[in-house]
Amino acid sequence: MLQKKEKRYIINTYNRRPESTLLLTRGRGTLLWDAEGKEYLDFVGGIAVNALGHAHHPVLQAAREQMERVIHTSNLYYSEPQISLAECLVENSVGEKVFFGNSGAEANEAAIKLARKYMKTKGRADRFEIITALDSFHGRTMATLAATGQPKFQKGFEPLPPGFCYARFNDLESFRSQLNECTAAIMVEPVQGEGGVHVGTTAFLAGLRHLCDENNLLLIFDEVQSGMGRTGKLFAYENYGVHPDIFTLAKALGGGFPIGAMLCSEKVAAGFSPGDHASTFGGNPVACAAALAVLQEILQIGFLDDVEAKGRYFREKLQLLSDKFPGVVLEIRGAGLIIGLELQGKAKEIQHLCQAKGLLVNCLGDKIVRFLPPLNVSRAELDSALKVLEESFKEVFAGE
Ligand SMILES: Cc1ncc(COP(=O)(O)O)c(C=O)c1O
Known part of the structure; x- marks a missing residue:
């Protein structure tokens, strides 16, 4: 219903697709929920907007x-x-x-x-x-x-x-x-x-x-x-x-x-x-x-040091993931908590699978997966995201 109205009333500049575009209705911290109540870890962060997560x-x-x-x-x-x-x-x-x-x-x-x-x-x-x-x-x-x-x-x-x-x-x-x-x-x-x-x-x-x-x-x-x-x-x-x-x-x-x-x-x-x-x-x-x-x-003392440390931690874990899938990851780039994972391809497949498994990430073309979690993301949330990513890698790249 809502999707139909969107198509009817909104100019099609965002190319939203009913089969893959979520309707997100509630957020708290790093978490978002869709209209059916399904929970997502938000590593898109409103494209670098929600620096302190949702409902801070x-x-x-x-x-x-x-x-x-x-x-x-x-x-x-x-x-x-x-x-x-x-x-x-x-x-x-x-x-x-x-x-x-x-x-x-x-x-x-x-x-x-x-x-x-x-x-x-x-x-x-x-x-x-x-x-x-x-x-x-x-x-x-x-x-x-x-x-x-x-x-x-x-x-x-x-x-x-x-x-x-x-x-x-x-x-x-x-x-x-x-x-x-x-x-x-x-x-x-x-x-x-x-x-x-x-x-x-x-x-x-x-x-x-x-x-x-x-x-x-x-x-x-x-x-x-x-x-x-x-x-x-x-x-x-x-x-x-x-x-x-x-x-x-x-x-x-x-x-x-x-x-x-x-x-x-x-x-x-x-x-x-x-x-x-x-x-x-x-x-x-x-x-x-x-x-x-x-x-x-x-500006709270220690906040920015923590962003730096969490970014380093996430990138180190991505490197370990990359080692498990030789030839799949071309480069891991970033600073703090803006992180890009350049793949040989199939970034969109990874994005869709991650979404199905409850992790929102964003893609740049079909090669780069970008992570922009809230700056106050917890280490446990970083680990959960890495777990989903690894599961998705296994499904997409096993045997390559
Ligand atoms: C570096 C940079 N500059 C400018 C913009 C444009 O910002 P806005 O969409 O708020 O106009 C963006 C948006 O992605 C950006 O990443």
């Missing part, structure tokens, strides 16, 4: 209290939750100023606009081009789509906004070769998420910083997927000791509430003047109150 009490409480006070007032007025969240983000990062939007694409759109405007205020209107990485993902608005270095997402939407060119990820020389007199900025994900869980190397990201400094360019890190504790550090750039001029957040920031943020240095922030950019819902009080509760939890 402090987040619920903060949002509920704010909802009862006031849900929305607009950016015409001061908002206490918005200012407190900005303070917390700035005091715990290299960012000095924040702009709030509602999504990752919006945060990146703001970064792109700011990079262009900053160059104009510096008298360099000729500098507008941004070099991004092949296999990157920056969003689906027209500018962020143009920034996304994957033709498959761009096809059919041409002409794309001009001002973007692409270089190979983790290849400094490739980025250097794209530099020209129009270049304003370099924008990369420190860890590519949608592109297949590719972790940036320190040599590459530090090299980009150097390249930007040498050429007076801005370095933008898209931490929409890799920020907010996902890699075992609050922000992914901390793994590298490389400080971006601008970085963007969304996904996990609101613990499930839609919110995005762009942070930048004071100097770069001066590129925007009143009226240059805005968002009706950006910095909504409820989303900000929830985000502040998420941040406070992630």
